[in-house]
Amino acid sequence: MLNLVGLYVQKNRLSGDIHNLFSNSVSWKIEDLNLSNNIFYGSLPQSLGNLSYLMYLDLHGNKFTGAIPSEIGNLMQLEYFDVSGNRLSGQIPEEVCSLFSLFYLNLEENRLGGPVPRNGICQNLSKIFLAGNNDLCGRITGLECQIRSSERSSLLNAWGLAGIVAASVFIIFASAFVVRRWIMRSGQLSDPEEIEESKLNNFLDQNLCFLSSSSRSKEPLSINIATFEQPLLKLTLGDILEGTHHFCKTNIIGDGGFGTVYKAKLPSGKTVAVKKLSQAKTQGNREFIAEMETLGKVKHQNLVPLLGYCSLGEEKLLVYEYMINGSLDLWLRNRSGALDVLDWSKRFKIAVGAAQGLAFLHHGFIPHIIHRDIKASNILLSEDFEAKVADFGLARLISACETHVSTDIAGTFGYIPPEYGQSGRSTTKGDVFSFGVILLELVTGKEPTGPEFKEIEGGNLVGWVTKKIKKGQAADVLDPVVMSVDSKQMMLQVLSIAAVCLAENPANRPTMLQVLKLLKGIHKE
Incomplete structure (x- = not known):
């Protein structure tokens, strides 16, 4: 079943080894896999790492044994991983902990041992999700990791080597200091303050990229x-x-x-x-x-x-x-002229708030909720203009328990992603496209469709903006009513995020967690 995207067989009495199930996993497009609360046994197959589309993996409540395959660290889209209540042993793979998209990891009630990795999600993992693994040690568990005799001798040898290295370094620095003083006295070197400044600049040049990438790109994003x-x-x-x-x-x-x-x-x-x-x-x-x-x-x-x-x-x-302030659509259109202009600071606040709500639906709740009708009239505003996504879950109500809805195309004209007309399948990436249209509305102040968009200009807001960007005229689409010297750069950055959300190929669009992080990155700058 090459087009299978969700497999839910939890809470049955299915048993046996699952290796054969994944014999052809390279060609699978599965996103959600739930085998929990059955009687499956044997080791977890390394071929799980071939499920490159996998976002949700629930294997808890079985009798799996052996180690957690490090190949699971290949699943770059994995967000939810639960193997609690099994008989797994060995160490926790650092590759799994370092998965960028992973926000939920439950390993409790197994036989895992060794130090808990101190990278990625594992560095702040709740003690609850490690409970029952009596041989685990490290900062989170509160148990100090014991060093074996073979490791202790290796450690002593390492310390001895480190002592030799330290002594050598000291001698080198002492020699360098003596030579430096001699040269300075000879008048062949410039002012010491200039030398120190030069050293500092060299240090910054060598380390600035490392500092920025480690402190920003890997910043964990949590949703409660x-x-x-x-x-x-x-x-x-x-x-x-x-x-x-x-x-x-x-x-x-x-x-x-x-x-x-x-x-x-x-x-x-x-x-x-x-x-x-x-x-x-x-x-x-x-x-x-x-x-x-x-x-x-x-x-x-x-x-x-x-x-x-x-x-x-x-x-x-x-x-x-x-919601006392009504919808975003009401404020952007302001057809009666009775409302104040929605300034850029409020628009940006609304963009971040709506992204947070939609990211929660996609990533913070199991089962995931696909909205299917993201539009300006479904972004409601509180008294202080805090954005709140409305009508979430109603698509599930109409088509319950379907991860991808293949009935009538849901959504509103101007917000519907191009793939819906071809496959008729609703996905989280479809919501990302619709959110991209919302960002365009906030940046341009224009409606998604209307007579002002000629066919030669793309026929709608997305087409018009896309053509302008390709011509190098991105600044021309910014709403002159709210654009200023201070806001222009920020608006262009939001426009660039919108362009990525509107990619024709759904695989090239970011997740809502990534969109949210990009928006918050602008806010920090």
């Missing part, structure tokens, strides 16, 4: 996972009807592909937003409630909180926190 402390509100239809004045048209504050949004006041006095889902699109009651309980656990400061839901027959309603 949190869940609602209280269960969702189980509201009655009467509460909703009263709060929306029986879904009166004057209470409508938004209308989209998934349904209509109304402003409502609950009996408690709290103002909320109620989305009335389109009846033709929703599933049965059981699936709806199961999906709501999942979405209720997804909590992040840059996601619009789901407060509750109501399901009665065909009527299905979602209750969200009310």
Whole structure:
């Protein structure tokens, strides 16, 4: 099955060795693999390292033995790796710890031993994820690593060699110092302060690249996972009807592909937003409630909180926190002219906030959530213009449990990535493309589509900007309303990030974690 992208067989009674499963793994395109809570045994095959598309690998709760293959360190896109509750032994491979994209690693309840690596994710790994491995040692475990007798003799020999080297270095430096003093007295060398300055400059020239690459490009990016402390509100239809004045048209504050949004006041006095889902699109009651309980656990400061839901027959309603500043679309278009201009500092704050919310959906929650309809009207703004992604998970609600949705093409014209028309598959990289369009809107102030874009200029915002960049006229697309001497360079950098997000080939687009890091890198500068 060469086009298989997700294999979920967890919580069964499957048993046996899994080497044959990966005999042809080089040609696999699988992204999510969950074999957890079965009775698989034997060693983990080295061929796991051939699954170059793999992002999610869950093998916990089996009877695997042997070492963790260092070849897993070849999986450059791996984000989630769980082998807890097995019988694995040997040391933790440093290659696995150093995976750049890896944000979750669980090794608890195995028979692993030796020092815990001090690189990558392992340098700050929680003690919980190492529990039950009694032979592990190092700073995280609190146990000092014992040196064996053979290692001790090697160490003594090393110290002896180091002593000889140190003595030699001392003699060389002493000799150099004597020669330097003699030359200076001879008047053949310039001012000592100039010499020291020259040495410092040489040192910086040799080490600056190392310092910048180690302190910036490898900076770990963490996203915390949190869940609602209280269960969702189980509201009655009467509460909703009263709060929306029986879904009166004057209470409508938004209308989209998934349904209509109304402003409502609950009996408690709290103002909320109620989305009335389109009846033709929703599933049965059981699936709806199961999906709501999942979405209720997804909590992040840059996601619009789901407060509750109501399901009665065909009527299905979602209750969200009310965002007083409305949507990004409302502020960018400002069709009535009643709103202030959204200045660049606010626009950049919105870009970073929306990236954080979307990165959390893609990387901080299992199973991953693909939004499928990222657009300006789904980026809502709080009182202090903190961006919050709305309508997340509704694509899952319409097409539950599908990693790649191959039914009708979801999304809004102008934001839909080119591959959707060819394959009909929704992926996280499709969301990245749509986010790239959002960045273009923030930088240019223009809508994704419209009569102003002639066919010869690309026919839409993406095509117009792409042609301008190719002609070396990138600065011409910047919104003159907010561009200034201070903001121009920053806007051009955001434009360059947008261009990478809009790559025609999805494989050439960054992940949302990488996009977020690029945006934060601009902020630091």
